[in-house]
Amino acid sequence: MKIKLLVVGKTSNSHLSSLINDYSKRINYYMKFEIIMINNVKLKKINPLELKKIEGNSLLKKINKKDLVFLLDEKGDSYSSIQFSELIEKKTITKSKDLIFVIGGAYGFSSDLYDRCNSKISFSKMTTSHQLIRLFVAEQLYRAFTIINNNPYHNN
Amino acid sequence: MKIKLLVVGKTSNSHLSSLINDYSKRINYYMKFEIIMINNVKLKKINPLELKKIEGNSLLKKINKKDLVFLLDEKGDSYSSIQFSELIEKKTITKSKDLIFVIGGAYGFSSDLYDRCNSKISFSKMTTSHQLIRLFVAEQLYRAFTIINNNPYHNN
Numbered sequence: 658m659k660i661k662l663l664v665v666g667k668t669s670n671s672h673l674s675s676l677i678n679d680y681s682k683r684i685n686y687y688m689k690f691e692i693i694m695i696n697n698v699k700l701k702k703i704n705p706l707e708l709k710k711i712e713g714n715s716l717l718k719k720i721n722k723k724d725l726v727f728l729l730d731e732k733g734d735s736y737s738s739i740q741f742s743e744l745i746e747k748k749t750i751t752k753s754k755d756l757i758f759v760i761g762g763a764y765g766f767s768s769d770l771y772d773r774c775n776s777k778i779s780f781s782k783m784t785t786s787h788q789l790i791r792l793f794v795a796e797q798l799y800r801a802f803t804i805i806n807n808n809p810y811h812n813n
Numbered sequence: 814m815k816i817k818l819l820v821v822g823k824t825s826n827s828h829l830s831s832l833i834n835d836y837s838k839r840i841n842y843y844m845k846f847e848i849i850m851i852n853n854v855k856l857k858k859i860n861p862l863e864l865k866k867i868e869g870n871s872l873l874k875k876i877n878k879k880d881l882v883f884l885l886d887e888k889g890d891s892y893s894s895i896q897f898s899e900l901i902e903k904k905t906i907t908k909s910k911d912l913i914f915v916i917g918g919a920y921g922f923s924s925d926l927y928d929r930c931n932s933k934i935s936f937s938k939m940t941t942s943h944q945l946i947r948l949f950v951a952e953q954l955y956r957a958f959t960i961i962n963n964n965p966y967h968n969n
Contacts, residue, residue: 672831737938738939783936785953786952792945796942
């Protein structure tokens with residue numbers, strides 16, 4: 658099994674990219690982890706609803722039938738880091754299904770993605786850039802595995 | 814008036830440092846903003862309580878009597894980005910007092926700092942590294958000013 662993070666558009670800042678890669682490597686020490694990027698839609702005259710639909714379809718193509726899908730959504734359930742680690746532990750224990758975390762584009766998710774997802778998770782009540790949140794998610798996944806495995810993770 | 818972010822220990826990663834500097838510059842477009850760092854305590858045989866006390870005293874020395882002090886604390890009040898921008902607007906409108914946001918060290922805050930603070934703010938129920946949270950605070954401060962000034966800030 659794997660954990661996948663689906664994102665819209667490449668990480669635009671090389672410093673941010675470096676930090677995310679660093680956490681990705683650390684997560685891979687515990688479990689296969691990859692970030693899958695779908696391209697930004699390049700059409701100029703497009704409204705947010707159409708954009709979300711196109712992005713949503715591209716994201717759905719990356720999701721398999723058996724996958725467990727969590728959308729990163731401000732209106733989702735909030736977890737402490739301990740609770741999040743318990744969720745990860747519970748969902749990875751059978752090792753039969755991939756876990757997919759999805760970060761939407763600038764306008765959020767299509768209704769099809771909301772229909773497909775298994776759960777919605779909120780990392781904060783605050784709105785964060787859909788680029789920065791990648792780092793936040795990677796850090797929490799790494800933190801979750803250090804909690805599950807009772808490994809020290811100093812706040813460095 | 815100014816907004817200050819007080820932190821414990823230098824930002825250890827140069828990529829993280831670059832990202833924080835970028836947001837600092839953007840915040841400075843709207844209001845004087847500076848990050849003030851106190852040194853990590855280098856004593857080896859020290860318990861968390863003593864450490865918090867020493868760090869707390871160093872942090873308190875950076876705070877003036879009139880300053881409004883907000884501690885970044887998991888048990889604090891949570892805000893949406895809009896609510897946070899309303900708080901910033903309200904607190905900066907008189908321009909008479911500096912706003913100080915304090916990020917504690919690895920073990921949190923001393924009781925003296927809790928006594929001194931005006932309010933506690935939680936950015937997330939999740940625990941984040943006291944290094945990474947600097948970036949999220951800087952981003953939310955920048956976001957707050959774009960909201961207050963009705964400037965576009967695309968999630969880039």
